[in-house]
Amino acid sequence: MSVNKKIVSDLVANQIGFVTTVPCKQLAGVIEEIDASDEIYHIPANKEDEGMGLCAGAFMGGKRPAIIMQNTAIGVTINTLVTLTQFYRMPLPMLISYRGELGEPVACQVEMAVHTKALLAQLNIPTYHFHREEDVEELDAILKHTFMCNKPVAILTDAAFWKGY
Amino acid sequence: MIRSEILKEIAPILRDKLVVCNIGLPSQELHLIDDQPSNFYMLGTMGLSSSIGLGLALSQPKTVISIDGDGSVLTNLGTLPTIANNVADNYILLIIDNGSYGSTGDQPTYAGLKTSLTRVAEACGCENVVECDASETASVLQQAIDSGKMTIIVSKCESGNIKVPVITMDPVVIRDRFMKAVQSS
Ligand SMILES: [Mg+2]
Numbered sequence: 001m002s003v004n005k006k007i008v009s010d011l012v013a014n015q016i017g018f019v020t021t022v023p024c025k026q027l028a029g030v031i032e033e034i035d036a037s038d039e040i041y042h043i044p045a046n047k048e049d050e051g052m053g054l055c056a057g058a059f060m061g062g063k064r065p066a067i068i069m070q071n072t073a074i075g076v077t078i079n080t081l082v083t084l085t086q087f088y089r090m091p092l093p094m095l096i097s098y099r100g101e102l103g104e105p106v107a108c109q110v111e112m113a114v115h116t117k118a119l120l121a122q123l124n125i126p127t128y129h130f131h132r133e134e135d136v137e138e139l140d141a142i143l144k145h146t147f148m149c150n151k152p153v154a155i156l157t158d159a160a161f162w163k164g165y
Numbered sequence: 166m167i168r169s170e171i172l173k174e175i176a177p178i179l180r181d182k183l184v185v186c187n188i189g190l191p192s193q194e195l196h197l198i199d200d201q202p203s204n205f206y207m208l209g210t211m212g213l214s215s216s217i218g219l220g221l222a223l224s225q226p227k228t229v230i231s232i233d234g235d236g237s238v239l240t241n242l243g244t245l246p247t248i249a250n251n252v253a254d255n256y257i258l259l260i261i262d263n264g265s266y267g268s269t270g271d272q273p274t275y276a277g278l279k280t281s282l283t284r285v286a287e288a289c290g291c292e293n294v295v296e297c298d299a300s301e302t303a304s305v306l307q308q309a310i311d312s313g314k315m316t317i318i319v320s321k322c323e324s325g326n327i328k329v330p331v332i333t334m335d336p337v338v339i340r341d342r343f344m345k346a347v348q349s350s
Contacts, residue, residue, distance in 0.1 A: 017224075018220070018223070018224060041223060041224075043220075043223070043247065043251055044247075045216075045243070045247060046243030046244075046246060046247060047241075047243050049210075049212070049213065049241075050212075050213070050216045050241055050243050050244055050247065051216075052213075052216075053210070053212075053213030053214075053215075053216025053217045053220065053241075053244075054216045054217070054219060054220035054223075054247070055220060056213070056216075056217050056220060057185070057216065057217040057218060057219060057220025057221035057222070057223075057224065058220040058221065058223065058224040059220075060205070060217075060220075060221055060224075060340065060343060060344050060347060061220065061221040061222075061223070061224025061225040061347060062224060062225055062347065062348065063224040063225075065220070079209070079210065080210050080213065082209075083208070083209025083210045084207075084209065084210040084213065084217075087208065087209060087336045088336045088337060088339070088340040089336075089337050089340070090340070
């Protein structure tokens with residue numbers, strides 16, 4: 001099974017039926033799989049904080065949500081994570097492409113990469129880092145953990161995990 | 166008419182609907198006028214009332230009304246294309262457009278100057294966009310509910326605020342009783 005198919009099958013197995021996405025090159029394949037899935041309502045967002053609002057509504061409507069975005073979005077969404085997702089205690093798995101790590105061709109991406117883990121730690125967001133392909137085996141447990149504790153949870157997926165671009 | 170007068174008039178229509186209410190004075194006023202478990206009060210996160218309401222409408226069958234302001238829609242203008250392209254016929258976005266940032270001291274918004282949110286919503290692809298005078302809000306809202314079509318209402322009113330206490334209810338309590346209202350038959 002391809003890593004993209006494995007990710008989507010874990011989402012579906014955990015009853016995640018509402019996924020919002022803001023694209024990244026590294027995430028193109030998984031977004032395509034989500035769009036093709038009959039079991040997931042895929043709603044592209046124009047900005048990640050908007051996407052988190054959609055996810056909050058879906059959760060209160062009885063659907064399990066998830067967001068797929070780039071790590072630059074951590075800078076965009078801090079206020080939403082704190083005053084909506086965390087304040088109202090809502091679960092939100094965040095599958096994040098971790099740009100700016102080894103193999104990154106765009107220097108500017110490194111500028112946000114160096115802040116990514118520090119910001120997530122400052123926000124007390126449980127954070128997992130997928131570096132090798134087999135790390136994806138933990139996704140199912142991470143999703144269960146997210147809906148057990150009702151918190152936003154970050155899954156950082158770097159270029160090595162995606163085998164480059 | 167000012168926002169609180171509109172809220173007073175539409176409160177009987179809102180009562181048995183799922184309502185997502187904008188941060189600041191709109192939530193405080195609705196809470197004072199007619200607190201209901203089926204009201205989701207935003208205590209923070211300016212701009213996301215429309216997004217939360219759309220996500221909710223897409224995920225369950227009951228009618229959802231997002232009460233938003235002109236300033237908040239301008240903050241999250243990307244919401245309008247998302248709404249237009251993800252039609253939920255149980256969703257109504259009510260923009261109370263007083264042309265100002267009411268909760269922060271009535272500073273003018275661009276919606277009170279050259280920008281028409283009605284035309285922005287139409288240009289984004291929203292199909293049922295109704296602009297009305299504040300005094301017509303209740304009847305336009307009732308028609309939108311009865312139509313069973315996703316509708317964006319832009320209610321033009323005067324800016325002005327009444328004195329209201331802040332909401333001291335815990336956010337998790339707001340969310341929990343709201344989710345119970347969503348699930349109740
Ligand atoms: Mg206003």
